[in-house]
Amino acid sequence: MEIITRQQAIKEGLNKYFTGKPCKSGHISIRYVDNYSCKECRKERGRKWKIDNRERHNRYYREYNKKIGYKHCLHMKDPEENRLKSQKWRNENSEKAKKTGREGQARYYKTNPGKLRHLCYQTAKRLKKGDVNNKLNSLSYSPEEFCYHLIAPFPHLSTLEQAYGNGYSIDHIVPLSYICNNIEDIELAFLIAMDLDNLQLLPIKENMSKNNKINTQQTQQTIKYLWDKYIKI
Ligand SMILES: [Zn+2]
Secondary structure: OOOEOHHHHHHOOOOEEEOOOOOOOOOOOOEEOOOOOEHHHHHHHHHHHHHHOHHHHHHHHHHHHHHOOOOOOHHHHOHHHHHHHHHHHHHHOHHHHHHHHHHHHHHHHOOHHHHHHHHHHHHHHHHHHOOOOHHHHOOOOOHHHHHHHHHOOOOOOOOHHHHHHOOEEEEEOOOHHHHHHHOOOHHHHHHHHOOHHHEEEEEHHHHHOOOOOOOOHHHHHHHHHHHHHHOOO
């Protein structure tokens, strides 16, 4: 890299310069004219921010992807092709896939949203099978009521199994992320998340494009209803 002073860079209308001297963290890297910062330092800060603000980062990322029409997002553009592609990759890299999968899962389940999501997923699975265990006893409905509530709005569906087979999935009207951000107690969060009035069936594609938005009328009404029901002030 050629050495160019900040003064010189400004004169030439460039936004970067290079001194060849290490920054205070020891990087020998390009610096930015606007605030003297080193490129490597900036990258490190960005990476740290991403980890510390995972939710916010994901939100930005989703918004951005939507804006550019899911250009880099095969699972939104073409779910089927994406499935085949990742399956192929997993087959060719089975050890690596297992390892990264386990690591990601462990990292995620340590967080409250991860725990809640896992709990809800397992519960829905058991309810579908008609299984009743202790956890489910805290819910005020039976597996039959659960299935009936979900498929009742769809006359062409007769079982939950059939609904899944037709590309429907369970949607939490008030998103789990919102519940987690506002309810610390995981048991209470679970009850709210799994209240029948918070559950509906949606086609998977519609469900994925909801992007955890809470500003719809349905979501706002449900928040009000559930918060009145569970959180007594
Ligand atoms: Zn640096």
